[in-house]
Amino acid sequence: MSAAAPRRGLRRVEQVMGTAVSLQLADDRPETHLRELADDVFTWLRTVDERFSTYKPASEVNRLQRGDLSPTDASTDMRHVLATCERLREATSGYFDAYATGRLDPSGYVKGWSVQVAADLLAAAGTANFCLNAGGDICVRGHAAPGRPWRIGIRHPEHADKLCEILSVTDTAIATSGTYERGGHVIDPYTGRAAADLVSVTVLGPDLATADAYATAALAMGSRGISWLAEDTGYAYNIVTATGHVHRSHDLPAAQRFEPDTR
Template identity: 50%
Template sequence: MPPRHVHVEQVMGTAVSLDVRGADVPVARAAAAQLAAWLHDVDRRFSTYRDDSEIRRIDRGELALGEASEDVRWVLDRCDRLRRETGGAFDDRAGGRLDPSALVKGWAVERGGDLLVAAGLTDFMINAGGDVIVRGGALPEQVWRVGIQHPRDRTTIAAAVSVTDQAVATSGTYERGAHLIDPRTGEPPSGVLSVTVIGPDLGLADAYSTAAFVLGPDGPAWTLRLEGYEAMTILADDRVLRTPGFPQG
């Protein structure tokens, strides 16, 4: 069997797990440490729970946007573009204060994956609280099989997909409760239990799944228009709607 290294890090308010296949263990350990350091740095700058983070300081008017780090400026600019792209369904001020978390976690994990590739890893999975990126295969298997948690039953999955070199993001109320707010109404969205989006970039997949969830019953039609991304929506009446290219099995 190919060598395997697993690392779990508590960061960004969740458990982030790394599963590396096929790499020498010392190489995998060093890469895991690099990933952990990156995610803790992101948490330090972007956390909405730390009073000294750049995001909180910007929100309080203590730090000008032009004086923030390059990453923070880039993320907030991308949030602004996503707000326009989604017709306001994605909004980093949906809860009344600056909170780009719906983009940050996916963006940070995607960038972390790039760090692992640069460190020489070719086959790995990063799972950040249900948001996943995979590269290569789950050696000796050539692809990764990713389970999507059922929104009504935490002990089972709603579906499983076989993917490689892809990102899988799911938005719903079962991970953190009714934390998603429709910025157009100020209320939690209704009519949808979860939305899973699969595509090449976890930051965008995460943001798109959030927007589609906020759109409620209008979300499935909206996801049909996404280029390069596929979606599965579980409605409140338990119907499951998939875009034509959503992977199976």
């Protein structure tokens, strides 16, 4: 009797970091191996959640906020996150700020960073084709099927069952920041008010952590965020304003486009 052929691919969805995280592995490998890779990904993301959650009193973030832990005694990951958040604050003229709410909250960087680290782990393990999606923070590599790029939808900012863009992508990172799910949670650090001019900012590029921070910064900037992203960030974008206008970079890899009406 011959051995059974390996099943192609694996898909797993778990609730981590307060959102649904989906992992699709599209390599033609034995299922046991793919399950081990998925286990490693979700173990890492749960570790990040325990360390960086602003909702868990014993998290490292909250211990730092309370003064129970000094920055010099923090973990290597925490020191990396704090240092990078400071560099991004400078790069975005202060619009990306881990202290924008008056408390330490590096969430605008951490989710993208943690997913990028997980994607790098998969790539280092020889995984050639996958899509990792953590509530709209997405890393894709390779193809969904031979010769078929991954197709990623950008949801309509007012209608959850509709799309305003379908992207055709390989080997890229995609981050979206918007007001349509959590309301005005992104604060303009210069006014202290919730950002309102833009309702959706999607940023594409080589690094998800940076894309995530840029999407947050552009949303906080309001209409100025459109020209800022267009200047020299090196990241593609799709932006929907509160009045329903769509701004797209020339290099956005769109397979299909719709014009959202947010009125």
